[in-house]
Amino acid sequence: MSATTAPEAALSVLPRADGSAKYSYAGYTVTASVNGPIEAQRKDEHAQEAYVDVIVRPAAGVGGTRERHLESLLQSSLSQLILVKNFPRMLIQVVLQVEAVPDNDYENTKLVQASLNFPIIPALLQTAVLGLLSAVVPMRATATSTVAAVVFQDGAKRVVVDPSPKELAAARSVHVLAFTSHDELILAESEGDFSVKEWDDVYDAAAKICCQSGAGNADTAMDLDGPVNAGPDMRQFLNSTLEAKVAADLYWK
Amino acid sequence: MAKFGPKRQGPRSDIPAKLGRTHRQEHLNLTTTHNGHHRPPPRPPRRPYPPSLIPTHPKHPLRLGPGLRHVPPSSILPTVAGQLIVNPHKTSMWIESNGGRYTPSPSDLVIGRVLRSAADLYYVSLSPYTPPASLPHLAFESATKKTRPQLAPGALVYARVSLANRHMDPELECVSPSTGKADGLGPLTGGMVFDVSPGFARRLLLARSRDEGGVEVLELLGAEGVAFETAVGRNGRVWVGSESVKAVVVVGRALKETDEGRLGGEEQRRLVKRLVREMR
Numbered sequence: 216m217s218a219t220t221a222p223e224a225a226l227s228v229l230p231r232a233d234g235s236a237k238y239s240y241a242g243y244t245v246t247a248s249v250n251g252p253i254e255a256q257r258k259d260e261h262a263q264e265a266y267v268d269v270i271v272r273p274a275a276g277v278g279g280t281r282e283r284h285l286e287s288l289l290q291s292s293l294s295q296l297i298l299v300k301n302f303p304r305m306l307i308q309v310v311l312q313v314e315a316v317p318d319n320d321y322e323n324t325k326l327v328q329a330s331l332n333f334p335i336i337p338a339l340l341q342t343a344v345l346g347l348l349s350a351v352v353p354m355r356a357t358a359t360s361t362v363a364a365v366v367f368q369d370g371a372k373r374v375v376v377d378p379s380p381k382e383l384a385a386a387r388s389v390h391v392l393a394f395t396s397h398d399e400l401i402l403a404e405s406e407g408d409f410s411v412k413e414w415d416d417v418y419d420a421a422a423k424i425c426c427q428s429g430a431g432n433a434d435t436a437m438d439l440d441g442p443v444n445a446g447p448d449m450r451q452f453l454n455s456t457l458e459a460k461v462a463a464d465l466y467w468k
Numbered sequence: 469m470a471k472f473g474p475k476r477q478g479p480r481s482d483i484p485a486k487l488g489r490t491h492r493q494e495h496l497n498l499t500t501t502h503n504g505h506h507r508p509p510p511r512p513p514r515r516p517y518p519p520s521l522i523p524t525h526p527k528h529p530l531r532l533g534p535g536l537r538h539v540p541p542s543s544i545l546p547t548v549a550g551q552l553i554v555n556p557h558k559t560s561m562w563i564e565s566n567g568g569r570y571t572p573s574p575s576d577l578v579i580g581r582v583l584r585s586a587a588d589l590y591y592v593s594l595s596p597y598t599p600p601a602s603l604p605h606l607a608f609e610s611a612t613k614k615t616r617p618q619l620a621p622g623a624l625v626y627a628r629v630s631l632a633n634r635h636m637d638p639e640l641e642c643v644s645p646s647t648g649k650a651d652g653l654g655p656l657t658g659g660m661v662f663d664v665s666p667g668f669a670r671r672l673l674l675a676r677s678r679d680e681g682g683v684e685v686l687e688l689l690g691a692e693g694v695a696f697e698t699a700v701g702r703n704g705r706v707w708v709g710s711e712s713v714k715a716v717v718v719v720g721r722a723l724k725e726t727d728e729g730r731l732g733g734e735e736q737r738r739l740v741k742r743l744v745r746e747m748r
Contacts, residue, residue, distance in 0.1 A: 227567065233567070233568055233569045234567060234568060250569070250597070251569065252569065252571070252598070253569070253596075253597040253598055254597055254598055254599050298537070298547060301634060302634060303634055303635055304599075348548070348549045349567060350567065350568050350569070351535075351548045351549075351550075351565055351566075351567050351568030351569075352548075352568065353535070353537070353547035353548055354547055354548070355547070397515075457549045460549060461549055461550055461551055461565065463730070464550070464565055464566035464567065464667060465550075465551055465564060465565075465566070466730050466732075467671065467681065467682035467683075467730075467732075468551075468564075468682075
């Protein structure tokens, strides 16, 4: 199930890549390999900035239209984060291999209609950011991301962060939001019927998870009865992962 | 507000005019930061560093090393995850980290592999899948059109980066432009190249790598009577040359195991003892 365990990450797991990261949370496990800045193919070359190439590989089979769409979403977000102007005519390649997706005991996983795979976006984005940090690619900011669903339960609306597959299937609307470390919204994708008020509630819930760090943590951890079920503190998680990386890099100091 | 020193034209044109930044400086600084400079805890890219952290000097401009970004008017922001190191004596600051791909910067010492020869220059690879650097045929000690070294594809050269900026492919030289001397640069014959992490290569390049970088294996192997020579490139390559192939392999293995196993002083001593015992 989802949101019961804390996110886990390991950096520099692949020996040959410039940077790599393995991230698992809410049933998803993704491995990223980041190479760059390397020479871009002539067709991808941009005279003023680096081209960020994102490749999403699904857990089984070959990628299709949905993976291409995920790639385009991630590519535009990551290009905002990376200081692409520092590396004109270069390529920064991010390969995201999905290794595990949550088991779905309740819902029929067979896809009837092409739709977005929202809950995987935070895992992909988080892994990509960790991979880029591992590859020491200069970045403007880091990013944290989360998925939230608006569900009707007992006649009341509720915002569920990191929804389970069952909750997702019953949800009125699903939203993915990502924030930079400057608390700026960098990615917002929504699906389903929702009002502006609902979107505002989702934004507040996601901002709480993505943008709080350290100090406010104790409060929200206690506040389990609130209307929003408190997810993990993603920024705190990112910071502690990075501190561990830096400590390992500079063990000789 | 952070105050910067007087304007000074830095060697690179891609930086704000207020900040003279030299990457060579980073080497020099690394040797002087060991005793007791201010080291705040690591932090991811987020907010500008407070002015109290930024060194100021009435005359010297502030120098920013790798991993830092100047956002006008006076914000200094980190761009990579690492440890901020501030050297108030040289009014410089940079981020110390390890990993990633080598990005050439002027006056770095690198080990390159010759890809091919063109009309008047060699194309040299500094790291895989990056655009080749160019090394003019005449950029060797006392080279003329008739006496230049003939390098076949695959040959190794120890060179200095003479030009590097983001809009052009890097250029190398194997001779000091002011003195005309090679100073140890030039083709590397025999021996083997070992890949190490960029951070480890930087540690090896420190003036006193044993005291400040914590790398003892080379001195220890020398003390055990193993005869060898090394050349360290900032691009994460170490060349080891020796009369005996065994010595080359032992030195290379000692370096790689120290790097990958993150060995401390005692572990390095044990490793060297084991390797020397196995060699004999």
